[in-house]
Amino acid sequence: MTEVQRGRPRSESSRRAILEAVRELIADVGYDAMTFEAIAARAGASRQTIYRWWKSKASVVTEAVVEGFVQLPLVTIPTTGSLRHDLKEWIAIAPGASGSSSEDGARAVQVIRGLAAAASGDSHDAELLYEHLTGPAHQALVARLEMGKTAGELPHRSDCIAVADALLGTLVFQILTPTRSEERLFGVVDALVPANG
Amino acid sequence: MTEVQRGRPRSESSRRAILEAVRELIADVGYDAMTFEAIAARAGASRQTIYRWWKSKASVVTEAVVEGFVQLPLVTIPTTGSLRHDLKEWIAIAPGASGSSSEDGARAVQVIRGLAAAASGDSHDAELLYEHLTGPAHQALVARLEMGKTAGELPHRSDCIAVADALLGTLVFQILTPTRSEERLFGVVDALVPANG
DNA sequence: AAGTTTCGAGACATTATGTCTCGTAAATAA
DNA sequence: TTATTTACGAGACATAATGTCTCGAAACTT
Numbered sequence: 214m215t216e217v218q219r220g221r222p223r224s225e226s227s228r229r230a231i232l233e234a235v236r237e238l239i240a241d242v243g244y245d246a247m248t249f250e251a252i253a254a255r256a257g258a259s260r261q262t263i264y265r266w267w268k269s270k271a272s273v274v275t276e277a278v279v280e281g282f283v284q285l286p287l288v289t290i291p292t293t294g295s296l297r298h299d300l301k302e303w304i305a306i307a308p309g310a311s312g313s314s315s316e317d318g319a320r321a322v323q324v325i326r327g328l329a330a331a332a333s334g335d336s337h338d339a340e341l342l343y344e345h346l347t348g349p350a351h352q353a354l355v356a357r358l359e360m361g362k363t364a365g366e367l368p369h370r371s372d373c374i375a376v377a378d379a380l381l382g383t384l385v386f387q388i389l390t391p392t393r394s395e396e397r398l399f400g401v402v403d404a405l406v407p408a409n410g
Numbered sequence: 411m412t413e414v415q416r417g418r419p420r421s422e423s424s425r426r427a428i429l430e431a432v433r434e435l436i437a438d439v440g441y442d443a444m445t446f447e448a449i450a451a452r453a454g455a456s457r458q459t460i461y462r463w464w465k466s467k468a469s470v471v472t473e474a475v476v477e478g479f480v481q482l483p484l485v486t487i488p489t490t491g492s493l494r495h496d497l498k499e500w501i502a503i504a505p506g507a508s509g510s511s512s513e514d515g516a517r518a519v520q521v522i523r524g525l526a527a528a529a530s531g532d533s534h535d536a537e538l539l540y541e542h543l544t545g546p547a548h549q550a551l552v553a554r555l556e557m558g559k560t561a562g563e564l565p566h567r568s569d570c571i572a573v574a575d576a577l578l579g580t581l582v583f584q585i586l587t588p589t590r591s592e593e594r595l596f597g598v599v600d601a602l603v604p605a606n607g
Numbered sequence: 608a609a610g611t612t613t614c615g616a617g618a619c620a621t622t623a624t625g626t627c628t629c630g631t632a633a634a635t636a637a
Numbered sequence: 638t639t640a641t642t643t644a645c646g647a648g649a650c651a652t653a654a655t656g657t658c659t660c661g662a663a664a665c666t667t
Binding site: 329330334347387392 | 600
Binding site: 218219220221222223224227253257258259260261262265 | 610611613614615617
């Protein structure tokens with residue numbers, strides 16, 4: 214199956230340096246301004262080396278995400294209070310929220326928008342991107358919702374996956390949108406999680 | 411206030427031709443491939459004429475949207491059956507749904523992704539874009555939800571705006587995402603609209 | 608030692624951007 | 638009418654990024 218490699222092997226340090234450069238640049242200058250030249254320059258690599266292993270900017274970004282160089286701070290959901298309260302805490306912590314540091318928040322928002330831009334091109338990359346980025350957050354949400362269901366805060370017939378879809382979808386949409394409003398997101402939580410239980 | 415114009419007035423036909431070209435190109439080739447040169451060529455105008463009146467590609471696209479040259483087919487919501495049923499019909503008709511023509515659907519999806527890309531740049535353009543694109547759809551949703559509330563299909567304490575936020579946000583997120591699944595969107599409807607009423 | 612493949616560096620043609628000039632067209636002002 | 642002012646299409650121009658190519662050196666296999 215796997216042919217024995219002949220000749221000089223691929224440089225792992227160069228590969229790592231390129232993915233590191235992507236991680237830094239997508240936060241510093243954004244996706245559009247992150248050119249192949251800029252990546253190569255920051256990584257101390259040659260442009261040709263990038264072209265040799267990746268076919269597009271989106272594919273480099275995708276690998277940086279899949280390899281864990283780029284991550285989103287969405288996976289941590291509190292379990293300290295009621296389901297409603299914890300979900301609202303989660304929203305307040307989310308990138309772009311007025312509560313979080315405007316510095317980090319703005320960078321995270323730029324990353325998310327950049328990843329959305331990368332995903333809008335190739336559909337294969339898009340699948341991997343969303344799987345590795347929103348996947349963990351989605352799983353964490355489902356887990357927290359199941360906890361709430363066990364505690365009787367959610368009807369036992371509720372579809373936790375659907376509720377997680379709605380929460381995550383609305384949140385990301387509002388991050389991509391300039392109309393980000395915590396209050397309206399709180400309203401979505403209230404609409405999805407009954408007051409009585 | 412308004413000074414009397416001296417010299418040759420701005421050509422309205424040229425302006426319209428440019429916005430028409432944007433409408434065609436954003437569906438034909440997408441946002442990225444829609445260059446200033448391509449717009450000028452299709453509009454039969456000079457590149458300089460575009461640069462004279464718009465400062466960026468996003469601003470041309472924004473004006474095309476604001477002036478109604480580019481529209482989304484999301485505003486029509488059936489009122490023929492139950493609230494749940496009608497909302498699912500609406501989702502099935504939405505762009506990118508497997509039910510709609512794959513030809514038109516793919517074009518509409520490309521338009522939406524292009525507009526998201528345009529909005530990711532300037533925040534002022536983004537505000538106008540989302541206001542004119544999702545605004546009407548949002549209003550139509552709220553209206554349909556209010557109808558359902560009157561009919562007792564929605565608790566009278568429900569926040570129709572929040573429910574509309576969740577529905578539209580989830581839908582657009584799934585359009586931007588390769589994981590578009592009607593079934594999961596139907597689950598979101600079920601989670602937001604109680605079975606009993 | 609010979610052969611193979613990658614490396615960084617950079618040349619090269621192509622394409623899009625944004626600014627500029629040119630001659631012409633269409634309006635107002637004298 | 639004539640001069641002035643502004644917009645127009647066309648295209649030149651410098652800049653920047655893309656993607657392909659070549660080069661000599663490095664690293665590994667046989």
